[in-house]
Amino acid sequence: MSAPNKSYDPVEVEALKPEEVERARDAALAAVAAASDLAELQEAKVAHTGDRSPLALANREIGALPPQAKAEAGKRVGQARGAVKKALEQRQVELEAERDARVLVEEAVDVTLPWDRAPRGARHPLTTLSERIEDLFVAMGYEVAEGPQVEAEWYNFDALNILPDHPARTMQDTFFVRAEDGSADSGVVLRTHTSPVQIRTMLTRTPPIYVICPGRVYRTDELDATHTPVFGQIEGLAVDKGLTMGDLKGTLDHFVQAMFGEGIVTRLRPSYFPFTEPSAELDLKCFVCRGASVGDPERPCRTCRSEGWIEWGGCGMVNPRVLIACGIDPEVYSGFAFGVGLERALMFRHNVEDMRDMVEGDVRFTLPFGMEI
Amino acid sequence: MRVPLSWLREYVDLPAGESGRDVADKLVALGLEVETVEQLGADLKGPLVVGRVLEIEELEGFKKPIRFCKVDVGDANGTGEPQEIVCGARNFEVDDKVVVILPGGVLPGPFEIAERKTYGRVSRGMICSARELGMGDDHDGIIVLPIEAQIGADAIELLGLIDEVLDIAVTPDRGYCLSMRGVAREAAIAYGQPLRDPALLDVPDANSYGYPVLVEDAAGCDRFVARTVVGIDPEAPSPLWLQRRVQMGGMRPISLVVDVTNYVMLELGQPLHAYDRARLQGAIVVRRAHEGETLTTLDDAERKLDREDLLICDDRGAIGLAGVMGGASTEIGVGTTDIVIEAAHFDSVSIARTARRHKLGSEASRRFERGVDPEAARAAAQRAVDLLAALGGERAQAEAGVTEVDAPREVVRIVLAADHAARVAGVAYPRETVAQRLQEVGCSVEGIDELTVVPPTWRPDLTDPNDLAEEVIRLEGYEQVPSTLPQVPAGRGLTADQRRRRRIGRALAGAGYVEVLDYPFVGQSAFDDLGLAPDDARRRTVVLVNPISEEEPALRTTLLPGLLGTLRRNLGRGNGDLALFESGVVFLPNASTPRAPQLAVDRRPTDEELAGLTAALPDQPQRVAVVLAGEREHSGWWGKGRPQVWADAIEAARVVADAVGVELTVRQDQYEPWHPGRCAALVAIAADGTERVVGHAGELHPRVLKALHLPERVAAMELDLDLLTADLDGEHLPQAGHISSYPVATQDVALVVDASVPAATVEAALVEGAGVLLESVRLFDVYTGEQVAEGGKSLAYALRFRAPDRTLTVEEATAARDAAVALATERTGAVLRGA
Numbered sequence A: 001m002s003a004p005n006k007s008y009d010p011v012e013v014e015a016l017k018p019e020e021v022e023r024a025r026d027a028a029l030a031a032v033a034a035a036s037d038l039a040e041l042q043e044a045k046v047a048h049t050g051d052r053s054p055l056a057l058a059n060r061e062i063g064a065l066p067p068q069a070k071a072e073a074g075k076r077v078g079q080a081r082g083a084v085k086k087a088l089e090q091r092q093v094e095l096e097a098e099r100d101a102r103v104l105v106e107e108a109v110d111v112t113l114p115w116d117r118a119p120r121g122a123r124h125p126l127t128t129l130s131e132r133i134e135d136l137f138v139a140m141g142y143e144v145a146e147g148p149q150v151e152a153e154w155y156n157f158d159a160l161n162i163l164p165d166h167p168a169r170t171m172q173d174t175f176f177v178r179a180e181d182g183s184a185d186s187g188v189v190l191r192t193h194t195s196p197v198q199i200r201t202m203l204t205r206t207p208p209i210y211v212i213c214p215g216r217v218y219r220t221d222e223l224d225a226t227h228t229p230v231f232g233q234i235e236g237l238a239v240d241k242g243l244t245m246g247d248l249k250g251t252l253d254h255f256v257q258a259m260f261g262e263g264i265v266t267r268l269r270p271s272y273f274p275f276t277e278p279s280a281e282l283d284l285k286c287f288v289c290r291g292a293s294v295g296d297p298e299r300p301c302r303t304c305r306s307e308g309w310i311e312w313g314g315c316g317m318v319n320p321r322v323l324i325a326c327g328i329d330p331e332v333y334s335g336f337a338f339g340v341g342l343e344r345a346l347m348f349r350h351n352v353e354d355m356r357d358m359v360e361g362d363v364r365f366t367l368p369f370g371m372e373i
Numbered sequence B: 001m002r003v004p005l006s007w008l009r010e011y012v013d014l015p016a017g018e019s020g021r022d023v024a025d026k027l028v029a030l031g032l033e034v035e036t037v038e039q040l041g042a043d044l045k046g047p048l049v050v051g052r053v054l055e056i057e058e059l060e061g062f063k064k065p066i067r068f069c070k071v072d073v074g075d076a077n078g079t080g081e082p083q084e085i086v087c088g089a090r091n092f093e094v095d096d097k098v099v100v101i102l103p104g105g106v107l108p109g110p111f112e113i114a115e116r117k118t119y120g121r122v123s124r125g126m127i128c129s130a131r132e133l134g135m136g137d138d139h140d141g142i143i144v145l146p147i148e149a150q151i152g153a154d155a156i157e158l159l160g161l162i163d164e165v166l167d168i169a170v171t172p173d174r175g176y177c178l179s180m181r182g183v184a185r186e187a188a189i190a191y192g193q194p195l196r197d198p199a200l201l202d203v204p205d206a207n208s209y210g211y212p213v214l215v216e217d218a219a220g221c222d223r224f225v226a227r228t229v230v231g232i233d234p235e236a237p238s239p240l241w242l243q244r245r246v247q248m249g250g251m252r253p254i255s256l257v258v259d260v261t262n263y264v265m266l267e268l269g270q271p272l273h274a275y276d277r278a279r280l281q282g283a284i285v286v287r288r289a290h291e292g293e294t295l296t297t298l299d300d301a302e303r304k305l306d307r308e309d310l311l312i313c314d315d316r317g318a319i320g321l322a323g324v325m326g327g328a329s330t331e332i333g334v335g336t337t338d339i340v341i342e343a344a345h346f347d348s349v350s351i352a353r354t355a356r357r358h359k360l361g362s363e364a365s366r367r368f369e370r371g372v373d374p375e376a377a378r379a380a381a382q383r384a385v386d387l388l389a390a391l392g393g394e395r396a397q398a399e400a401g402v403t404e405v406d407a408p409r410e411v412v413r414i415v416l417a418a419d420h421a422a423r424v425a426g427v428a429y430p431r432e433t434v435a436q437r438l439q440e441v442g443c444s445v446e447g448i449d450e451l452t453v454v455p456p457t458w459r460p461d462l463t464d465p466n467d468l469a470e471e472v473i474r475l476e477g478y479e480q481v482p483s484t485l486p487q488v489p490a491g492r493g494l495t496a497d498q499r500r501r502r503r504i505g506r507a508l509a510g511a512g513y514v515e516v517l518d519y520p521f522v523g524q525s526a527f528d529d530l531g532l533a534p535d536d537a538r539r540r541t542v543v544l545v546n547p548i549s550e551e552e553p554a555l556r557t558t559l560l561p562g563l564l565g566t567l568r569r570n571l572g573r574g575n576g577d578l579a580l581f582e583s584g585v586v587f588l589p590n591a592s593t594p595r596a597p598q599l600a601v602d603r604r605p606t607d608e609e610l611a612g613l614t615a616a617l618p619d620q621p622q623r624v625a626v627v628l629a630g631e632r633e634h635s636g637w638w639g640k641g642r643p644q645v646w647a648d649a650i651e652a653a654r655v656v657a658d659a660v661g662v663e664l665t666v667r668q669d670q671y672e673p674w675h676p677g678r679c680a681a682l683v684a685i686a687a688d689g690t691e692r693v694v695g696h697a698g699e700l701h702p703r704v705l706k707a708l709h710l711p712e713r714v715a716a717m718e719l720d721l722d723l724l725t726a727d728l729d730g731e732h733l734p735q736a737g738h739i740s741s742y743p744v745a746t747q748d749v750a751l752v753v754d755a756s757v758p759a760a761t762v763e764a765a766l767v768e769g770a771g772v773l774l775e776s777v778r779l780f781d782v783y784t785g786e787q788v789a790e791g792g793k794s795l796a797y798a799l800r801f802r803a804p805d806r807t808l809t810v811e812e813a814t815a816a817r818d819a820a821v822a823l824a825t826e827r828t829g830a831v832l833r834g835a
């Protein structure tokens, strides 16, 4: 840039003549208008606003003008450049819109094409159902206890007040393990319930005890639509000072409400188990019809067979004899226990019609259950 | 126990309109498991009347003999004229009283009866058999009624054809409910009505001239009542009402004497046995069996007796298994006129053992096992004597001799705090309520704050305070128990093991595996299919005495047989691309397994005693396994998929190891049932550097796949979770590393090694040689072909270097690379390709 020159006449500077500025501006506007795509517009932009464009050159001359001429020339060039800039921006928007409308449409794909390249997996619903129940009790402060499936008879029967000649011992169709000498007298069985885990827990912990015992158990039933020789059970045990049947009932009510919805309660019916006294059968209010199907042939309920209640398991107050066998003083402590079947819960909670489906491992059965239920 | 409602009403005044369902609901609330309420004669409709046969005309010329009968039904047909009926049965004569259904009536089926033409005559109704009336399937012949039946009378009422029967599954503690008397007691409580106890009979005192009985084993038999009835007419039939009740009770009517003993057992719960006195020789003796003694029981089976078996004997030897089944030699038969009735009380354990030993459960043993009221014996004998004397014909009469052998029984006294039931239930029962409820079940109760309770003789199950608490709570109603929540102390959540197992399941499912839960039952053939050597440790199994299938008597020692079976089942059902996993225990017998001792239950066993139990159990470690078939990545419109290969199985092991935070490496191995060239040993590296094989993965042996009818190239992995995590002591706490923000320097090297050199060895050498600046190493190409010498392979690695505190110079990175290559060369003979 040159220094101001007092003798310099703006009229003499060719590039700053009004008609020249006007011409350069018009040429620029014409080029912008003529650009048919973003590339041509970019060319026009370089040609008419770049460093070597007439308007840029004219702008550079302004600095050399005497002060009185500067203002006028500056205004003239500035307006011209502003007009070009505005036109450029406008055209840019127009052409981008055009591109968006055309090119991106051409690039469209059918996103409804299937894409299942990676295989899907799933966990068995009996596993996830067990975990769901475990989590519920863990949230209440319980811990999860486990034990062996091949179990000593003392844990599976004797300690639970199921003594050798008691009819209840033959009530549970037991798989017996062969002894080394080939006889049936090994003292070892496939556990018929997860109650031996309760015994193991009471032998190794001191009260207060609050545990949930999930696991596989075995009975000599043939596999059919509603029976399986291998099935899942989940039992709960609480041993503490002053526990009552009311505490048992309240715990079960909370349990079934968490699993089946608000307002679903339990019903206890007197029953008999050697390891609990008093004992009860555990029913829950049908969570499908909520009892409305009872005596109403117009609204039959498949889930509860229109009984209004669903039989689920057994429960009761821990028999003091069981506490004694575990070294717990029944004068100080009392306890409650309950047990439910997982297969049965899966059947009524998820409409599984045939227990064989849970056993056979057909992936079409398992996949819809996903990762959690 | 089958309980006809009409019979129950004899002992309790039930409300008039009360249905079987109503009664069942009440009993269920008290703890009786009523399984069904059977509606007898629900689809039976009269007119069903008593008729007298007037004339029988035999019709000729048909394939079977047919009779055309005229039957007097009184005014029941509206005309008073004889009813003309065609009948195919022949067991009746003129003047017999029969049951006739008239047109318009409906027999069970339902079969509507109408006037119809048959065998050339018009038949107006039917003469009925027991079967046609729904009275059981035993009798095909026409029912011939006793001569005193009134012509024209309603036979539905006469025969008790419309009734309701409650079928009750009696739990072991409620032996007394294996009788009408016991169920009636419960019903009386449920309805708040008095019980008319059928056991309250006048019984003559015992005397010295009854049939001689000698009880040598008072522990096995603490009461034996013997009564004699003589002069029974062997032709005397059981009256219809008796037959009907026995039949509704679920037993078959047989003969008067048998029906009476069964009837009394159903009524009072006391099993009876009747001996033909003519066939008894000498006194009845109760004793244990001698070594080698045998007995032929009523079912004509000769049984070898055990010295523990309690027997009924006479001079000639055993004549019955006490409380279980009588013997054939003194069985009453067609000519029996004089009988000796046994009403005894036997030890429940002894009976249970004998019944189990001889696999011989009977109505009698079922009751003795659960406990029979010892005080019912005299009444039951009396009831049988009365019935036989009344029904056994004109000459039938009871002899005056009454034999009673009686051993003293211990009286059970239970001391019960008056508020004990309240503390168990969480309900405030007043003392009077407790005492009243206990009295209702038959207890005697004394005391104020501390009650002394003597249970009734029919409730041997009541021994502890909690037993009495249950009686109070159930009679007051379980529905009175409130819903409260205990104050549970804060817990510690899941254990590390439990969380690990969940993580593994989620990780595998997330990686596309589907979980299965197989039965653990296997047979040796499964191990043959896997190609296991005869001495393979996995063939040593825990064996069941009574398996579901004799083909699969053992418990699994590996998860693979079950998983492969499930794989095949899926393939057979057209599920082609499969990745399955199972997480579960296997059962590994110890070298020597002692018998699990029988420990006491009246105290906590000592730790040594408990160790004796543990020693008897097999190891039961937790395993995880996968099997794969078909495509691991699906084919589709995008192109070909990727078939699963051996490496996917190894990757599954890595998924498991990552889920639990254990470093896993692999070694070439040979292990059945894997392909000998495609089997990896899975090796866990402990923090101290020690290595441990935790499982195997790879492609299965082609011979195994053929034996199992599986497609080629199936891959599998199995690892022992307990071994894998053995070093993780409780909580596993991953530690954060330093993340350098300086730039990475990448150097690629291609090394040529002999084809037999494992890639893992080369990589290990590179890592060790490169030193601390190495951030990662990745094998990105494996090449064999013209550009590599025969018998060699080229492994191309990308090495990434980075320093924690500065930008590395090219010289530093190159020096580290050269050091890595140098060590690889030294260890494996690797040659830098192109060098």
Ligand SMILES: [Zn+2]
Residues within 6 Å of the ligand: A286, A287, A288, A289, A290, A291, A293, A301, A302, A303, A304, A305, A306, A307, A308, A309
């Ligand atoms: Zn329902």
